[in-house]
Amino acid sequence: MQLCSRCGGDRVVYHRVYSNERLCRACFIETFERRVVRTIGRYNMLRRDDRIAVAVSGGKDSLALLHVLWKIEKRFPEARLFAVTVDEGIEDYREEAVRYAVEYANKLGVDVYVVSFRQLYGFDLQEVMETSEYRGLGLQACSVCGVLRRKAINYAAKQLGATVIATAHTLDDIVQTYFMNILRGDLKRVEIGLRREEDGAIPRVTPFRLTPEREVVFYAYLMKIPFQASVCPNASQAMRDPIRKFLMEYDEKYPGSLYAALKSFEKILPAQDKEFTQRRCRVCGEPSSKEICRGCELLTFIQRGAVCGGMS
Numbered sequence: 377m378q379l380c381s382r383c384g385g386d387r388v389v390y391h392r393v394y395s396n397e398r399l400c401r402a403c404f405i406e407t408f409e410r411r412v413v414r415t416i417g418r419y420n421m422l423r424r425d426d427r428i429a430v431a432v433s434g435g436k437d438s439l440a441l442l443h444v445l446w447k448i449e450k451r452f453p454e455a456r457l458f459a460v461t462v463d464e465g466i467e468d469y470r471e472e473a474v475r476y477a478v479e480y481a482n483k484l485g486v487d488v489y490v491v492s493f494r495q496l497y498g499f500d501l502q503e504v505m506e507t508s509e510y511r512g513l514g515l516q517a518c519s520v521c522g523v524l525r526r527k528a529i530n531y532a533a534k535q536l537g538a539t540v541i542a543t544a545h546t547l548d549d550i551v552q553t554y555f556m557n558i559l560r561g562d563l564k565r566v567e568i569g570l571r572r573e574e575d576g577a578i579p580r581v582t583p584f585r586l587t588p589e590r591e592v593v594f595y596a597y598l599m600k601i602p603f604q605a606s607v608c609p610n611a612s613q614a615m616r617d618p619i620r621k622f623l624m625e626y627d628e629k630y631p632g633s634l635y636a637a638l639k640s641f642e643k644i645l646p647a648q649d650k651e652f653t654q655r656r657c658r659v660c661g662e663p664s665s666k667e668i669c670r671g672c673e674l675l676t677f678i679q680r681g682a683v684c685g686g687m688s
């Protein structure tokens with residue numbers, strides 16, 4: 377019989393392959409939550425009196441993050457937690473996700489702020505994509521969605537007076553992004569989710585930076601968190617999809633590879649980040665590697681009527 381590596385109990389529910397630990401339910405939950413607290417401390421992600429805007433999509437990762445931060449926040453009465461949800465307008469998908477996000481935030485007693493592309497930009501993602509395809513403009517759904525969602529979260533966080541934005545990017549997501557940046561030849565866009573205080577920008581943090589995605593899923597399952605299980609209809613077009621598959625297979629074959637990759641990136645990247653952080657977008661004032669950030673560039677392109685026929 378296999379016993380829990382920590383408490384010796386006989387109800388093992390999880391095998392943590394990279395550390396060869398077998399864990400019972402209670403020990404899995406305890407080590408999972410402790411690692412999030414350690415990650416926050418190690419990278420100075422949060423302060424005792426922060427107003428934290430948690431980006432919640434309604435999927436497993438973000439709801440698990442809301443749950444664990446809600447538990448941690450109880451120990452810090454000066455801190456305040458909000459959920460921020462963006463409705464990009466993805467047909468037959470996002471409505472359901474928004475419902476999960478709002479219902480779970482309400483259940484925890486966390487104020488939730490929903491903002492939509494239509495309300496902010498005057499168009500839905502769906503509409504942009506349909507018109508782009510019709511006109512042969514070659515816009516990728518995920519590129520438009522990712523960039524404009526980031527802008528929308530920043531907007532909502534500012535409305536709430538947030539001092540920090542927490543996103544549910546896991547160890548897997550962060551390593552994938554580092555690889556994608558390298559493949560795009562974009563080494564300047566480097567440190568992801570590490571708190572940086574800069575004028576005009578709310579810092580972003582990623583408390584799941586050291587947590588593999590499969591453990592986040594298992595935590596959500598153990599905590600019985602209801603989440604949207606269906607996948608976005610655009611997900612297969614995402615540039616990160618082949619990288620995600622490759623890294624997942626590699627890490628399965630050679631457990632611990634994701635941690636090793638993160639460690640390597642952390643050694644080589646911070647020094648190269650300075651130039652990027654010193655620049656500001658001329659339009660919105662957010663940090664940008666170019667004179668005008670990708671978000672403002674896209675918005676100008678779309679709103680000028682090139683895609684949506686002159687929408688404001």
Ligand code: SF4
Nearest residue numbers: 517518521608610611
């Ligand atoms: Fe947006 Fe792409 Fe994610 Fe769908 S898969 S929510 S389009 S970034």
